[in-house]
Amino acid sequence: xxxxxxxSVIVCFIALGSSLLRGQDTEPVVPPPxxxxxxxxxxxxxxxxxxxxxxxxxxxxxxxxxxxxxxxLHDGNWTYEQAxxxxxxxxxxxxxxxxxxxxxxxxxxxxxxxxSSEVRVAPALxxxxxxxxxxxxxxxxxxxxxxIMVREGVLTGTSLSAANGQWVKLALCYxxxxxxxxTTLLTDTLYGEALDRNVNVPMRWVHSDGSLVLExxxxxxxxxxxxxxxxxxxxxxxxxxxxxxxxxNAPLRQLKTNTELYPIVKAR
Numbered sequence: 001x002x003x004x005x006x007x008s009v010i011v012c013f014i015a016l017g018s019s020l021l022r023g024q025d026t027e028p029v030v031p032p033p034x035x036x037x038x039x040x041x042x043x044x045x046x047x048x049x050x051x052x053x054x055x056x057x058x059x060x061x062x063x064x065x066x067x068x069x070x071x072x073l074h075d076g077n078w079t080y081e082q083a084x085x086x087x088x089x090x091x092x093x094x095x096x097x098x099x100x101x102x103x104x105x106x107x108x109x110x111x112x113x114x115x116s117s118e119v120r121v122a123p124a125l126x127x128x129x130x131x132x133x134x135x136x137x138x139x140x141x142x143x144x145x146x147x148i149m150v151r152e153g154v155l156t157g158t159s160l161s162a163a164n165g166q167w168v169k170l171a172l173c174y175x176x177x178x179x180x181x182x183t184t185l186l187t188d189t190l191y192g193e194a195l196d197r198n199v200n201v202p203m204r205w206v207h208s209d210g211s212l213v214l215e216x217x218x219x220x221x222x223x224x225x226x227x228x229x230x231x232x233x234x235x236x237x238x239x240x241x242x243x244x245x246x247x248x249n250a251p252l253r254q255l256k257t258n259t260e261l262y263p264i265v266k267a268r
Contacts, residue, residue, distance in 0.1 A: 035185060035186050035187045036183050036184070036185060036186065036219070037168060037169070037172070037183070037184050037186050038172075038181070038182070038183040038184075039083055039084060039085060039086075039169065039172050039173065039176055039181075040083075040084040041081045041082065041083055041084070041181065042081060042082040042084060043081055043082075044080065044081075044082075046082075047082050051082065051092060054092065054112065054114060055092075055094075055112075058112055058117065058119065061117050061118075061119045062110060062112065062119050064119075065110065065119040065120065065121050066096075066108070066110065066121060068121075069108060069121040069123055070123070070126070071096075071106065071108055071121075071123075071126075073096075075098075076098035076099050076106065077098060077099055078096055078097070078098045079096070079097055079098075080094050080095060080096045080097070080110075081094070081095055082094055082095075083095055083109075083173075083176040083177075083181070085169070085172075085173035085176065086166070086169055087152065087154055087166060087169055087170050087173060088148055088152050088154075088173060089114075089152070090113065090114045090115055090151060090152055091111060091112070091113060091114065091148050091151070091152065092111070092112040092114060093109055093110075093111060093173075093176055093177060094109065094110045094111075094112070095107065095108075095109050095176070095179060095181075096108050096109070096110065104127045105125060105127075106125050106126050106127055107124040107125040107179050108121050108122060108123045108124055108125075108179065109121070109122045109124065109135075109176070109177055109178070109179050111144055111148065111177070113151065115151075120144050120147075122135055122138070122140060122141045122144055122177055122178065122179065123135060123138075123140075124178065124179030125179070134178075135178040135179050136174075136175070136178035136179075136180065136228075136241050136243060137240070137241050137242065137243075138178075141174075141177060141178050141241075142238050142239070142241075144177060145174055145177055145238050146237050146238055148177075149236065149237075149238075154170065154236075167202075167204055167214055168184065168186070168202045168214075168216060170214070171202070171214045171216050171228065171230055172184065172216070174230060174238065174241065175218075175228060178241075180218070181220075182216070182218035182220060182226070182228070183218060183219055183220050184202060184216045184217055184218060184219065185197065185199050185201060185217060185219050186201060186202065187201055195249060196248065196249055196251045197217075197219055197225050197248060197249075198225050198246045198247060198248055198249045199217040199219060199225045199227075199246070200215065200217055200227070202214070202215065202216040202217075203215045203216075209234055210233075210234030210235075211231070211232060211233050211234050212231075212232050213229055213230065213231050213232070214228075214229070214230040214232070215227065215228065215229050215230075216228050217246070223248070224245050224246060224247055224248060225245075225246040225248065226243055226244070226245060226246070227243065227244040227245075227246055228241070228242070228243055229241065229242045229243075229244070
């Protein structure tokens with residue numbers, strides 16, 4: 001946390017204490033900004049009318065691509081949700097799940113190009129089993145992601161500034177494509193939540209040859225933190241992805257964190 005952020009938090013606490021001393025003249029306390037980031041998900045009912053129309057028009061191409069990837073939407077109880085990636089306005093990502101709580105669930109992500117009839121599929125699970133190479137480090141997933149970036153004009157032969165500084169969201173978009181739905185801690189809280197969770201805030205490592213690594217930590221799992229590392233070459237192409245499990249540290253604090261006091265309410 002920067003000096004200025006910490007100072008602003010301390011000032012807020014002082015102001016709150018002064019208000020409480022005045023008795024009944026206090027105003028409602030405004031919760032501090034959330035420090036968590038998670039990309040929006042939409043159920044079929046929450047999707048925009050234009051997206052529902054596009055999905056209806058591309059039904060034939062979508063069914064064909066799904067069948068070619070070895071999935072059968074008539075076998076099992078399938079549901080889907082849209083992952084909204086703000087850096088990919090020309091692309092629709094749909095995550096399909098079948099029997100996720102059975103231990104033999106299946107999952108894949110369908111990618112629709114809004115400007116053409118192209119549909120591609122990134123397999124994640126088949127009857128409870130991952131592909132030979134997990135989706136997040138699969139060449140097919142890399143290929144789909146790099147094609148999206150070229151189509152969207154993101155990182156094409158330029159530095160990461162082409163993403164308008166939203167590189168953390170870009171990394172989360174890749175995780176969504178691989179079938180995951182991570183939540184990352186953007187900043188530490190006043191009470192050292194990052195230390196408890198053994199989590200780094202998102203970082204970008206730029207090397208002298210122009211290649212770079214995007215790192216963020218997923219805090220969805222209450223028992224461990226998952227670190228993601230996405231490696232790009234000097235031309236902005238994703239060439240590798242890794243995930244590392246990081247055990248939690250013994251808690252050193254007693255007070256509740258901002259994220260515990262004001263939890264994110266997920267869209268239904």
